[in-house]
Amino acid sequence: MPFSDILGHQAVIAGLRASRAQDRVAHAYLFAGPDGIGKSQVAMAFAQLLCCPESVQSDDACGECRICRLMSERRHPDLVVLEPEGAFIKISQVREMTKMLRYPPVEAATRVILIEPADKLHPAAANALLKTLEEPSPRNLFILNTNQPNALLTTIRSRTQQVRFSMLERQLVADWLIQNSELDEETAQEVAAISGGSLGMALQLSAPELQAVRSQWLELLGRLGGMSLNQVILSAEQLAASQDNLPTIMDVMRLALRDLLLKSAGASSDLFTFHRFAAEFSSPRQEMLIVALDGIDEAERAIRHNVNPRLVAENLLINLGQTLAQ
Ligand SMILES: [Zn+2]
Structure with a gap:
C-alpha cells in the first residue's frame, strides 16, 4: 500500500517523504501510537518507497511492481518482519535477523526490518537488538512499532527516531466507512465515534x-x-x-x-x-x-x-x- 492509499497521518508521511528526499533517513524509527490507526501501513509504505525501483524520481512507491507486491504481502527477502512467536519476540529471532545484516540486501536499495509490536520483545531479545542498533549497518532500516513506547528500554528509545502517530479524526474514519463498508451513514458515524480514531477498531466494531x-x-x-x-x-x-x-x-x-x-x-x-x-x-x-x-x-x-x-x-x-x- 503506497502512501497515497493511507488514511490520515499526513504530517508523519510528509516528514518521512522529506527525510528520504533529503537523504537523511534515520537508521531506526520508533513508530508510536494507539493500535489500529495505521502504523503498520505507514511502515510498509515507507519500506516500499525506499525499495521500489519505480519510486526513484517520485515521492511514493508504485504499489504495483514485483518488489512492491511482494513487500505488501510481506514475502520480499529484503523485508524482515519480527513478530511475537508465542508471547514474545524471542532472542533467537533477533539473532537470526542480525545474521542477515552481514550481507547486503538481496535486490532492494535498503533492507527494512519491521519489529511489531516492539513492546513484545523479550528482555533478552531487546538487549540483543540494542547491540545492533548501537552499530548501525548501512542499507538497513529498522522500524519498531508500538502502542506503548514507555515499555521499551530507554536505550532502545534513545537510539531510534520517534515518530508519534495521532488518532484519526472521527469524520475521516466515518467517511472511509461510508465509502468502503456496507454501513449506512448513521451507523458509520456511530462506529467512528466509538472507535476513538482507530480504523482497525472501527472495522472490528462494524x-x-x-x-x-x-x-x-x-x-x-x-x-x-x-x-x-x-x-x-x-x-x-x-x-x-x-x-x-x-x-x-x-x-x-x-x-x-x-x-x-x-x-x-x-x-x-x-x-x-x-x-x-x-x-x-x-x-x-x-x-x-x-x-x-x-x-x-x-x-x-x-x-x-x-x-x-x-x-x-x-x-x-x-x-x-x-x-x-x-
Ligand atoms: Zn513499486
Whole structure:
C-alpha cells in the first residue's frame, strides 16, 4: 500500500517523504501510537518507497511492481518482519535477523526490518537488538512499532527516531466507512465515534453482531427509566451473563450518558455518538450523570472480576434507571 492509499497521518508521511528526499533517513524509527490507526501501513509504505525501483524520481512507491507486491504481502527477502512467536519476540529471532545484516540486501536499495509490536520483545531479545542498533549497518532500516513506547528500554528509545502517530479524526474514519463498508451513514458515524480514531477498531466494531448488541442495549437504556423493577432485574441477569459483550455494552452506556452530559453542557451535537438517543432525552442533571458514569466504570471492573455479577448489574441498572427517569 503506497502512501497515497493511507488514511490520515499526513504530517508523519510528509516528514518521512522529506527525510528520504533529503537523504537523511534515520537508521531506526520508533513508530508510536494507539493500535489500529495505521502504523503498520505507514511502515510498509515507507519500506516500499525506499525499495521500489519505480519510486526513484517520485515521492511514493508504485504499489504495483514485483518488489512492491511482494513487500505488501510481506514475502520480499529484503523485508524482515519480527513478530511475537508465542508471547514474545524471542532472542533467537533477533539473532537470526542480525545474521542477515552481514550481507547486503538481496535486490532492494535498503533492507527494512519491521519489529511489531516492539513492546513484545523479550528482555533478552531487546538487549540483543540494542547491540545492533548501537552499530548501525548501512542499507538497513529498522522500524519498531508500538502502542506503548514507555515499555521499551530507554536505550532502545534513545537510539531510534520517534515518530508519534495521532488518532484519526472521527469524520475521516466515518467517511472511509461510508465509502468502503456496507454501513449506512448513521451507523458509520456511530462506529467512528466509538472507535476513538482507530480504523482497525472501527472495522472490528462494524461487525453485525456488535451492531446488534449496541442497538439492543441502547434501546434498553432508552426504556430503563420507565421499567418495572422486575424488568430491570431481568435485564440485569442478561447483562451479568454477557461477559463476552461486556465491553461493548458498557461502552454503549458510557457513550450514551456522555452524550447527555455534552447535551446538558450545551455542546454541539456533532460531538454526540448516539444522536437519536441524545435527541430523545431531556438531560438529567450533570452531577447525576457524572455519578452514573463512575458507576458504570466500577460495575465493569466488578463484573470482570466476577464480584457477584448479578448483584452488580442490578445495582447498576437500577441506578441508571433512576438517573434517566429524572
Ligand atoms: Zn513499486
